[in-house]
Amino acid sequence: xxxxxxxxxxxSKRFGKRAAVDGLAFEVPTGGVCGFLGRNGAGKTTAIRMxxxxxxxxxxxxxxxxxxxxxxxxxxxxxxxxxxxxxILYDWMTVREMVRFTARFYRTWNGAAVDALLERxxxxxxxxxxxxxxxxxAQLALALAMGHDPELLILDEPATGLDVLVRRDFLESIxxxxxxxxxxxxxxxxxxxxxxxxxxxxxxxxxxxxxVSSRLDDLKQQAGQSLEDIFISLVGGGxxxxxxx
Amino acid sequence: xxxxxxxxxxxxxxxxxxxxQVRRAVASAALNADDEMPSVRALASGYLINPNTVARAxxxxxxxxxxxxxxxxxxxxxxEAAGLREGQRTRIVTGLIDKAVGAAxxxxxxxxxxxxxxxxRLDETKMERKR
Numbered sequence: 620x621x622x623x624x625x626x627x628x629x630x631s632k633r634f635g636k637r638a639a640v641d642g643l644a645f646e647v648p649t650g651g652v653c654g655f656l657g658r659n660g661a662g663k664t665t666a667i668r669m670x671x672x673x674x675x676x677x678x679x680x681x682x683x684x685x686x687x688x689x690x691x692x693x694x695x696x697x698x699x700x701x702x703x704x705x706x707i708l709y710d711w712m713t714v715r716e717m718v719r720f721t722a723r724f725y726r727t728w729n730g731a732a733v734d735a736l737l738e739r740x741x742x743x744x745x746x747x748x749x750x751x752x753x754x755x756x757a758q759l760a761l762a763l764a765m766g767h768d769p770e771l772l773i774l775d776e777p778a779t780g781l782d783v784l785v786r787r788d789f790l791e792s793i794x795x796x797x798x799x800x801x802x803x804x805x806x807x808x809x810x811x812x813x814x815x816x817x818x819x820x821x822x823x824x825x826x827x828x829x830x831v832s833s834r835l836d837d838l839k840q841q842a843g844q845s846l847e848d849i850f851i852s853l854v855g856g857g858x859x860x861x862x863x864x
Numbered sequence: 865x866x867x868x869x870x871x872x873x874x875x876x877x878x879x880x881x882x883x884x885q886v887r888r889a890v891a892s893a894a895l896n897a898d899d900e901m902p903s904v905r906a907l908a909s910g911y912l913i914n915p916n917t918v919a920r921a922x923x924x925x926x927x928x929x930x931x932x933x934x935x936x937x938x939x940x941x942x943x944e945a946a947g948l949r950e951g952q953r954t955r956i957v958t959g960l961i962d963k964a965v966g967a968a969x970x971x972x973x974x975x976x977x978x979x980x981x982x983x984x985r986l987d988e989t990k991m992e993r994k995r
Binding site for chain 2: 650812843844
């Protein structure tokens with residue numbers, strides 16, 4: 620097996636007494652799509668923010684492409700693409716300006732690829748970012764994250780708040796992205812069906828702890844259940860009381 | 865080309881859904897030796913699924929001898945597939961019979977009851993087809 624694209628070792632984050640992420644450990648093999656599943660508030664965003672060196676871990680570490688997320692942050696910036704849960708884009712710019720602005724942060728920039736993605740998404744580059752719909756906003760963020768040809772793409776709840784058709788488009792772009800050999804995608808979601816279609820690996824966390832890290836096919840075959848049923852039985856221990864909180 | 869019916873939400877893993885449907889297509893002669901299969905890439909984008917899933921299914925079908933890769937020319941239904949056809953048919957029908965027999969045993973039916981039920985169905989479906 621070649622080096623994993625992501626290796627997380629004992630990763631923890633405490634906010635005061637509360638452990639948002641608690642001793643998380645899993646690996647994502649190179650060249651696949653990993654669905655990072657958990658309910659709202661399970662710790663997905665905190666974990667991803669540590670992968671991206673946006674917040675320091677209280678303990679443990681994360682290796683991306685064999686490099687340390689904190690120590691090698693600068694090199695990783697050039698090789699990893701990231702779309703935040705709420706992407707920060709500048710409202711007053713046009714799409715074209717936003718693309719140019721982002722490109723300047725990178726040594727290499729594949730302008731043609733970005734143009735192609737924007738065209739596929741039907742985004743007019745003369746539009747102001749302010750005037751984009753929520754879905755288009757998310758698509759622009761994805762296109763920008765692809766500009767430096769990242770080997771690893773990390774998406775935090777990329778399709779939340781998108782309507783069914785746009786979400787399908789979005790999944791289609793993820794499929795296209797990994798068609799290029801050796802690319803890896805990790806995307807978090809609390810929507811099982813979204814993950815099920817494109818992911819080949821599943822990592823499930825709850826209350827900051829790892830519940831499952833497995834190939835999706837193996838998981839289904841062992842359980843003989845749909846992913847939704849597996850997910851519910853994993854995280855819904857105290858179902859009925861918890862769900863209606 | 866065979867139309868696949870893939871359901872990501874099913875408890876059956878996606879790669880197995882592909883494997884089973886190709887096996888069935890070979891068994892029913894919907895797929896024949898030398899038929900070209902869509903590329904992994906085309907199938908993945910067409911059905912909006914992970915290319916790794918398709919690759920895994922193709923690998924399994926190659927292992928079974930139903931598909932064969934030709935260098936630089938894609939994936940084809942193997943020459944041996946026709947020879948394997950009868951085996952596939954037996955396998956599929958046996959699997960379904962096992963399910964029926966399992967249910968009958970659960971209800972405590974005797975072998976004689978099962979045989980009668982099968983024969984009755986055979987006659988009835990024959991009539992239905994003639995109609």
